[in-house]
Amino acid sequence: MNFFLDENFPKTAALLLESQGHAVYDIRGTDKEGLSDADIFEICRKQRAIFLTTDRDFFHTVHFIAKPHYGIIVIALPKPNAKHIIERLEWWLANFKDEDSSNICFLLYENRCQIFR
Numbered sequence: 001m002n003f004f005l006d007e008n009f010p011k012t013a014a015l016l017l018e019s020q021g022h023a024v025y026d027i028r029g030t031d032k033e034g035l036s037d038a039d040i041f042e043i044c045r046k047q048r049a050i051f052l053t054t055d056r057d058f059f060h061t062v063h064f065i066a067k068p069h070y071g072i073i074v075i076a077l078p079k080p081n082a083k084h085i086i087e088r089l090e091w092w093l094a095n096f097k098d099e100d101s102s103n104i105c106f107l108l109y110e111n112r113c114q115i116f117r
Contacts, residue, residue: 001097002070004044006053007033009075010082013052013089020093025049045069050101052089054080071101075108084110 003017005026014024025047027033032043037057044051050071075088088108095113096106105116 002047002049004047004049004051006040006051006055008054009052010085012082012086016086016089016093023049041069054085067103069103071103072105073101073108074105077110 002023002025003013005011005013005024005028007028011026011028014026017024025044027035027040027043032040035043037055041051045068048070050073051069052073052075054075054077056074056076073089073092075085077084077088088110092106092108092113103117107114107116
């Protein structure tokens with residue numbers, strides 16, 4: 001699978017994903033850093049990647065207006081930190097990595113997951 005890290009997503013996610021054989025794209029440190037959400041998401045779509053973010057705008061706006069896409073995972077925690085974000089990503093990988101995520105937004109909370117098609 002291909003994954004795209006939003007600028008707010010922990011870089012340690014790349015290590016986890018790559019250790020499981022996935023490709024990871026991250027624009028931090030490039031000339032594309034700081035682009036608008038729409039521009040970043042367009043790059044993600046061109047990479048045919050699942051978008052990883054903590055930005056809830058991708059759940060309630062981008063998911064609905066930017067179809068088709070290859071999937072969005074929004075991790076929405078009350079007190080986000082890298083450790084807890086990675087734990088939720090590990091949970092998603094254990095439960096959904098074999099599912100086609102095209103045009104699906106997964107909204108992961110601390111103890112539950114909502115799926116929007």
